[in-house]
Amino acid sequence: xxxxxxxxxxxxxxxxxxxxxxxxxxxxxxxxxxxxxxxxxxxxxxxxxxxxxxxxxxxxxxxxxxxxxxxxxxxxxxxxxxxxxxxxxxxxxxxxxxxxxxxxxxxxxxxxxxxxxxxxxxxxxxxxxxxxxxxxxxxxxxxxxxxxxxxxxxxxxxxxxxxxxxxxxxxxxxxxxxxxxxxxxxxxxxxxxxxxxxxxxxxxxxxxxxxxxxxxxxxxxxxxxxxxxxxxxxxxxxxxxxxxxxxxxxxxxxxxxxxxxxxxxxxxxxxxxxxxxxxxxxxxxxxxxxxxxxxxxxxxxxxxxxxxxxxxxxxxxxxxxxxxxxxxxxxxxxxxxxxxxxxxxxxxxxxxxxxxxxxxxxxxxxxxxxxxxxxxxxxxxxxxxxxxxxxxxxxxxxxxxxxxxxxxxxxxxxxxxxxxxxxxxxxxxxxxxxxxxxxxxxxxxxxxxxxxxxxxxxxxxxxxxxxxxxxxxxxxxxxxxxxxxxxxxxxxxxxxxxxxxxxxxxxxxxxxxxxxxxxxxxxxxxxxxxxxxxx
Numbered sequence: 001x002x003x004x005x006x007x008x009x010x011x012x013x014x015x016x017x018x019x020x021x022x023x024x025x026x027x028x029x030x031x032x033x034x035x036x037x038x039x040x041x042x043x044x045x046x047x048x049x050x051x052x053x054x055x056x057x058x059x060x061x062x063x064x065x066x067x068x069x070x071x072x073x074x075x076x077x078x079x080x081x082x083x084x085x086x087x088x089x090x091x092x093x094x095x096x097x098x099x100x101x102x103x104x105x106x107x108x109x110x111x112x113x114x115x116x117x118x119x120x121x122x123x124x125x126x127x128x129x130x131x132x133x134x135x136x137x138x139x140x141x142x143x144x145x146x147x148x149x150x151x152x153x154x155x156x157x158x159x160x161x162x163x164x165x166x167x168x169x170x171x172x173x174x175x176x177x178x179x180x181x182x183x184x185x186x187x188x189x190x191x192x193x194x195x196x197x198x199x200x201x202x203x204x205x206x207x208x209x210x211x212x213x214x215x216x217x218x219x220x221x222x223x224x225x226x227x228x229x230x231x232x233x234x235x236x237x238x239x240x241x242x243x244x245x246x247x248x249x250x251x252x253x254x255x256x257x258x259x260x261x262x263x264x265x266x267x268x269x270x271x272x273x274x275x276x277x278x279x280x281x282x283x284x285x286x287x288x289x290x291x292x293x294x295x296x297x298x299x300x301x302x303x304x305x306x307x308x309x310x311x312x313x314x315x316x317x318x319x320x321x322x323x324x325x326x327x328x329x330x331x332x333x334x335x336x337x338x339x340x341x342x343x344x345x346x347x348x349x350x351x352x353x354x355x356x357x358x359x360x361x362x363x364x365x366x367x368x369x370x371x372x373x374x375x376x377x378x379x380x381x382x383x384x385x386x387x388x389x390x391x392x393x394x395x396x397x398x399x400x401x402x403x404x405x406x407x408x409x410x411x412x413x414x415x416x417x418x419x420x421x422x423x424x425x426x427x428x429x430x431x432x433x434x435x436x437x438x439x440x441x442x443x444x445x446x447x448x449x450x451x452x453x454x455x456x457x458x459x460x461x462x463x464x465x466x467x468x469x470x471x472x473x474x475x476x477x478x479x480x481x482x483x484x485x486x487x488x489x490x491x492x493x494x495x496x497x498x499x500x501x502x503x504x505x506x507x508x509x510x511x512x513x514x515x516x517x518x519x520x521x522x523x524x525x526x527x528x529x530x531x532x533x534x535x
Contacts, residue, residue, distance in 0.1 A: 117447070117450060118450065118505050118508050118509065119443065119446040119447040119449075119450045119508055120447065122443075122446065122508045122509070122511060122512065123512050124439055124442060124443060124511065124512060124515075125439070125512060125515050125516060125519075126439060127435075127436055127437075127438045127439045129515065129516070129519055130391075130395065130438050130439055130442065130515065131391075131435070131438060132519050133395070133515050133518060133519045134391050134394065134395055134438075136519065137398070137518045137519065138190050138394050138395065138398050139391075139394070140189065140190070140192070140194070144194065145184065145187065145189070145194070148184070148194045148196060148333065149180065149184060149185075149196060151333065152196040152198070152333065152335045153178070153180065153196075153198075155308075155325070156178050156198055156335070156337060157177070157178070158304060158307075159297070159300050159301065159304065159337075160175055160177070160178060160200065160300070160337075162300035162301070162303045162304045163175055163296050163297065163299070163300035165300075165303065166296065166299040166300055166303060167296060169205065170205060171205060172205065172292075172296075173202040173203065173204060173205070173276070173289075173292065174202060174203045174204070174205060175200055175201075175202050175296075175339075176200065176201040176202065176203070177200075178199065178200045178337065179198065179199050179200075179201070179370065180196065180197070180198055181197050181198075181199055181367075181369035181370060181373060182196075182197035182369065183197075183397075183414065183418075184196050184197065185197075185373055186372075186373055186376050186390075186418075187390060188390045188393045188394050188397070188418075190394045190397050190398050190401070191397075191401060193332055193333065193334055194333075194334075195334050195335060195336070196335040196336070197335070197336045197338070198335065198336065198337045198338070199337075199338050199339075199340045199349060199351070199367070199369070200321075200337055200338065200339050200340065201339075201340055201341065201342045201349065202289075202339050202340075202341065203341075203342075204234055204275055206237070207236055207237045208234055208235065208236060208237065208275060209234075209235060209236075209237045210232050210233065210234060210235075210284070210341060211232070211234075211235050212230050212231070212232060212233075212343060212344070212350075213230055213231040213232075213233065214230045214477060215227050215228060215229055215230060216463075216477060216478065216480075216481035216482070217477065222363070225488075225492065226363045227484060227485070227488065228365060228366050228460070228463070228484050229363040229365055229366065230343075230350060230363070230364055230366060231283050231284075231362050231363060231364070232283060232284040232341055232350060232362075232364055233282050233283055233284075234275045234277055234282050234283075234284055235282065276288040276289050276292055278362050281362065283362035284341070284362065284364070285361070285362055286352045286361055286362070286364060287361070289339055289352045290319075290320050290339070290352055291320070293320050293321060293339045293352075294314070294320030294321075297320065297321070297323075297337070309327070309328065310325050310326060310327045310328070311325070311326045312324070312325055313326070315334060319336070319338075321336050321337040321338045321339065322334075322336050323335055323336070323337065338351060338352065339352050340367065341364065343366070343475065344475070346475045347368075347370035347371060347374075347473075348366060348367070348368055348370075348371070348474075348475055348478070349366075349367045349369075349370075350365065350367070351364065351366075351367045352364065366478075368460075368462050368463070368474070368478070371462055371472055371473075371474055372418070372422070372461065372462065374472055375422065375461070375462070375468065375472050376422070376425075378469070378471065378472065379425045379426075382430045383430045383433045384430065384431065384433065384434050386435050387433040387434070387435065388433055388434070388435050388437060388438040388441055389421060389425060389433050389441070391435075391438055392421065392438065392441045392442045392445055393417060393418060393421045393445075395442060395515075396417050396442070396445055396446075397414055397417055399507055399510075399511050399514065399515075400412065400414070400417060400507060402507075402510075402514060403503055403504075403506060403507040403510065404503070406506075407499075407502075407503050407506065408499075408503075410496070410499050410500040410503040410504070411487075411489060411490050411496045411497065411499070411500035412449075412453075412500050412503070412504060415486075416449070416458060416486060416487075417445070417449070418461075419458060419460065419461045419486060420445050420448045420449050420452070420458070421445060422461035423448065423459075423461055424441070424444055424445065424448060426461070426465070426467045426468065427467070428441075428444075449504065450504070450505075450508075452487065453487070453490075453500065453501055453504060456485075456487050456490050456491050456497070457485050457487055458485065458486045458487045459483040459484060459485060459486070460483065460484040460485075460486055462474055463478045463479075463481050463483065463484040464478070464479070464480075464481045464482050464483035464484065465479075465483065
């Protein structure tokens with residue numbers, strides 16, 4: 001009898017485990033129900049066999065031992081009742097499962113992802129087709145890169161020099177030389193028209209300076225949704241930010257301030273009104289900076305426009321540094337000039353951005369673009385000749401752009417794609433980036449991104465990453481910081497997360513057909529007018 005009871009418990013436990021593992025797979029509903037029916041039939045057969053064994057044992061029990069027989073009958077009644085309850089529970093669960101198998105679209109988005117690894121199932125073309133696709137449809141000649149960069153950098157220098165001349169050196173921000181960052185300066189840009197990204201550091205006029213409050217420093221009050229950001233406080237140099245006492249108290253006629261003469265007594269309103277700070281605070285405001293920069297760029301162009309035979313316009317009013325040059329021939333060149341604040345004496349910068357629909361914001365995003373550019377150069381020196389790392393990034397970026405044109409933008413950006421590549425470069429041996437490994441490394445990027453989306457975790461390639469060499473000279477505050485999750489917005493926004501995952505999986509499914517189609521029929525992305533046409 002004990003052996004029979006044990007077998008019943010094993011069957012019931014198996015049924016319960018089966019229920020737990022498959023409640024997140026509504027798309028396999030029919031198979032699960034059939035398997036549950038099989039389990040139910042097995043359970044019934046076990047119960048019948050148990051009853052037969054108990055009956056056989058009852059025949060062997062001496063009729064004279066009535067007390068023991070009564071105890072066995074009571075035990076049999078107990079297990080029969082227990083078995084009936086278990087049957088009822090399984091049947092109720094099965095019926096509830098059938099009624100609730102259509103998943104609520106507003107339920108937890110984790111269920112959305114339990115569909116298997118599409119990246120592993122995607123059949124990519126071989127390395128020959130991929131190389132042909134890259135060379136004919138994506139790769140841009142080095143001459144195009146250099147000509148574009150030479151023009152943009154020369155014109156930007158002239159424009160910034162004119163900007164300095166129209167600004168008040170005693171009251172306005174001081175603008176420094178521009179710095180090239182992004183895909184154009186990392187040699188993996190694939191979109192046309194080509195786009196140059198320039199950042200322009202600026203500093204407050206003397207005697208002011210910037211103080212920084214970072215999210216990763218102890219004692220800060222940066223909100224959790226502002227990880228990777230910081231506040232920039234405008235203070236007087238060599239002061240604690242509270243101002244000199246001579247501006248707050250009456251020193252008397254026989255007392256003089258050693259820092260300021262009577263005519264230099266600082267005004268209490270300098271920091272908040274004249275230095276682009278948020279209202280009634282000492283913190284630099286992004287919207288104030290962007291408005292100042294737009295007005296300054298307009299004045300600077302008006303001063304030098306007579307020297308050039310083209311038009312200069314703003315591409316986007318929400319991004320005052322997004323400029324477009326249009327020649328009389330119809331040719332267009334676009335580029336971005338973004339004002340930034342240099343973090344202390346490093347190559348880290350706090351980037352300004354402006355959204356007209358949002359309230360003024362004093363939290364600035366940190367950019368380590370210069371360090372990322374240096375890291376790519378450093379890693380490339382260790383790779384074999386003609387490595388495939390940039391080819392992989394260009395192909396993924398191309399596919400992502402095509403998918404975005406079909407389904408609209410999602411939470412996945414080119415910066416996320418580059419971050420995935422940096423993680424793989426840091427974790428794989430240099431020998432694995434030979435050109436013949438293009439297909440394998442491309443699949444690695446797809447798999448890495450898919451896993452990151454499933455976990456909703458994609459850590460910044462430099463912040464808190466112990467794998468980065470100290471030779472890159474990343475500021476100690478960011479090296480010692482906790483890793484920064486770039487997918488945090490997807491954690492907070494369920495709809496954006498669902499759209500991002502759907503768009504990414506559709507990109508994976510479309511990739512083989514798209515690559516084959518472009519390689520066979522549409523070299524360079526368009527039907528060529530001649531054999532030398534390149535987009």
